[in-house]
Amino acid sequence: MTGKLDCLIVGGGPGGLTAAIYLARFRRTVLVVDEAKSRCAWIPTSHNHAGFMNGINGLDLLDRMRCQAEQYGARIETGSIQSLRCLDEAGFAATTESGGKLTAETVILATGVIDDQPRLPNLFDAVQRGLIRVCPICDAFEVIDKKVAVIGHGRDAMGEVLFIRGYTADLTLLTLGTPMNLTAEDRAKLSELGIRTVEEQVERVTEEGGRITKVILKSGEELDFDTLYSALGTLARCTLASQIGARMDDQGRLIVDSHCRTSVAGCFAAGDIVAGLNQISVAMGQAAIAATAVHNLLRRRDGMIPPDTDAPADPETKRSSDTTLAACTQPPETPEA
Numbered sequence: 001m002t003g004k005l006d007c008l009i010v011g012g013g014p015g016g017l018t019a020a021i022y023l024a025r026f027r028r029t030v031l032v033v034d035e036a037k038s039r040c041a042w043i044p045t046s047h048n049h050a051g052f053m054n055g056i057n058g059l060d061l062l063d064r065m066r067c068q069a070e071q072y073g074a075r076i077e078t079g080s081i082q083s084l085r086c087l088d089e090a091g092f093a094a095t096t097e098s099g100g101k102l103t104a105e106t107v108i109l110a111t112g113v114i115d116d117q118p119r120l121p122n123l124f125d126a127v128q129r130g131l132i133r134v135c136p137i138c139d140a141f142e143v144i145d146k147k148v149a150v151i152g153h154g155r156d157a158m159g160e161v162l163f164i165r166g167y168t169a170d171l172t173l174l175t176l177g178t179p180m181n182l183t184a185e186d187r188a189k190l191s192e193l194g195i196r197t198v199e200e201q202v203e204r205v206t207e208e209g210g211r212i213t214k215v216i217l218k219s220g221e222e223l224d225f226d227t228l229y230s231a232l233g234t235l236a237r238c239t240l241a242s243q244i245g246a247r248m249d250d251q252g253r254l255i256v257d258s259h260c261r262t263s264v265a266g267c268f269a270a271g272d273i274v275a276g277l278n279q280i281s282v283a284m285g286q287a288a289i290a291a292t293a294v295h296n297l298l299r300r301r302d303g304m305i306p307p308d309t310d311a312p313a314d315p316e317t318k319r320s321s322d323t324t325l326a327a328c329t330q331p332p333e334t335p336e337a
């Protein structure tokens with residue numbers, strides 16, 4: 001057991017690492033424990049992350065952020081936090097998969113989500129080459145006027161297809177054998193926009209020369225596409241949040257206030273695990289807010305902010321704004337990215 005940390009950050013994606021950079025620069029003792037399964041590591045080249053004119057590779061971005069955090073004294077360990085509980089006297093106790101025990105005054109959960117990926121061979125490689133994509137908000141610009149299929153069913157998939165329709169008219173919705181789960185009105189809308197729907201199972205996908213050549217259906221019919229988008233949704237990594245009873249939505253995404261506080265005192269959250277838009281810039285912004293709120297919470301506890309005095313972005317004194325929950329929510333018809 002190490003001494004009590006100022007903050008334990010669970011997750012070392014863009015959210016967790018941004019929080020680590022801020023807290024290390026606030027001269028806090030901070031430890032990031034990361035299973036190293038960031039969604040960011042799947043990004044071949046992000047073209048919408050501000051500041052990188054020619055785009056940036058996801059692993060490269062994570063490496064830069066890790067170096068930046070460590071340069072200021074943040075500790076980053078590869079591992080998994082298996083359990084989290086609130087201590088009677090304030091703060092948290094956590095255990096790692098190797099039996100290690102940690103205590104911390106505060107926790108930032110930046111555990112992210114997992115993509116429900118289609119069962120296709122060489123998936124990581126296909127994502128790296130842009131043959132399979134998961135996030136039209138991120139990269140639909142790269143498929144302008146291409147032949148695109150969206151894998152999914154139900155209203156989420158329909159929302160994604162309609163979003164991509166702004167980039168290409170050559171669109172097919174593939175349900176991989178699952179019933180479409182759409183109303184007659186929704187189906188009519190798709191047909192009116194010239195979007196084909198295929199409810200048959202896919203037998204296999206062939207690829208040649210860096211592009212998907214064919215999707216072969218069970219019936220033997222062969223379809224050609226440049227890119228497949230997966231719209232199968234995501235699974236929130238909310239086990240730790242559940243263990244401490246943090247409030248979440250029906251998808252397991254955390255509800256936070258405008259200071260990125262969860263419903264559990266001392267526990268903050270940032271990134272995809274928070275209900276709202278799944279984007280690097282959102283994860284970073286929430287992490288900056290959460291880290292600053294953590295710092296102010298500890299300063300107030302240490303008597304470094306006089307009672308009844310506002311600190312910049314201080315969650316303790318601006319209670320009136322705290323009723324504004326989920327500052328980063330989005331309309332439901334927007335793909336969740």
Ligand SMILES: Cc1cc2nc3c(=O)[nH]c(=O)nc-3n(C[C@H](O)[C@H](O)[C@H](O)COP(=O)(O)OP(=O)(O)OC[C@H]3O[C@@H](n4cnc5c(N)ncnc54)[C@H](O)[C@@H]3O)c2cc1C
Pocket residue numbers: 010011012013014015016033034035036037038039040041042043044045046047048049079080081082110111112113115127133134135138139237240270271272273278279280281283337
């Ligand atoms: C193919 C692809 C392309 C994308 N392209 C873009 C893009 O161009 N632009 C953009 O803005 N966004 C893009 N995104 C989305 C972006 O990757 C995410 O929004 C971003 O990574 C979220 O950061 P995060 O820190 O919340 O979560 P993550 O990056 O997923 O990191 C969470 C980390 O927490 C760890 N973790 C979880 N539970 C535990 C635990 N119990 N103990 C220890 N560690 C734990 C995980 O292993 C992981 O390393 C893309 C996503 C994908 C999959």
